[in-house]
Amino acid sequence: ETGVTQTPRHLVMGMTNKKSLKCEQHLGHNAMYWYKQSAKKPLELMFVYNFKEQTENNSVPSRFSPECPNSSHLFLHLHTLQPEDSALYLCASSQELNTEAFFGQGTRLTVV
Amino acid sequence: QQQVKQSPQSLIVQKGGISIINCAYENTAFDYFPWYQQFPGKGPALLIAIRPDVSEKKEGRFTISFNKSAKQFSLHIMDSQPGDSATYFCAARGGGSNYKLTFGKGTLLTVNP
Numbered sequence: 001e002t003g004v005t006q007t008p009r010h011l012v013m014g015m016t017n018k019k020s021l022k023c024e025q026h027l028g029h030n031a032m033y034w035y036k037q038s039a040k041k042p043l044e045l046m047f048v049y050n051f052k053e054q055t056e057n058n059s060v061p062s063r064f065s066p067e068c069p070n071s072s073h074l075f076l077h078l079h080t081l082q083p084e085d086s087a088l089y090l091c092a093s094s095q096e097l098n099t100e101a102f103f104g105q106g107t108r109l110t111v112v
Numbered sequence: 113q114q115q116v117k118q119s120p121q122s123l124i125v126q127k128g129g130i131s132i133i134n135c136a137y138e139n140t141a142f143d144y145f146p147w148y149q150q151f152p153g154k155g156p157a158l159l160i161a162i163r164p165d166v167s168e169k170k171e172g173r174f175t176i177s178f179n180k181s182a183k184q185f186s187l188h189i190m191d192s193q194p195g196d197s198a199t200y201f202c203a204a205r206g207g208g209s210n211y212k213l214t215f216g217k218g219t220l221l222t223v224n225p
Contacts, residue, residue: 004155042116042214042216043156043215101158103156103157106155
């Protein structure tokens, strides 16, 4: 295990649902990230938090809403998603912004 | 400018053979080039990384070769094993205050017994 835990591992939701993805890191890191991984595409950085403050929003649609209540927890709130949002959502953390990132196992999201 | 182009998309190698995955980039400001390994159902894990001031880095059976003038770098897996079967991603970091990683599309490696 890498010390980054994501729940749930799998999620199926309808387009009108609201759900949340959770990430917790036990590494004492200061930076946390959300990535989207789609088949045949590079990993896409979505959001970055450093010391609980959002430092990056990579032009992500507002139907994705991140929350970072403390340096150990990161959430991704989902609402009115589209089928093309189906993907593996990966959380990562690093000690500082430019140091090695450790990834969680991801949440496989399917939007129906 | 920010793309990292990775090839091949998939690779099949016999046990004991050499696996070679290539990446090319355009942005000369990139200052750190990691390779990640991802097994099914797992997140990517850092495998090996190199900085542009060296031409080669070796860790066990894994070697990165870096050609700064050609803006290319590659991963070599010597004596490939079935347990190496995974998806491999190259990446490049922005440089300076730009901490963001730009990833390649990945290579699915299958090592046959």
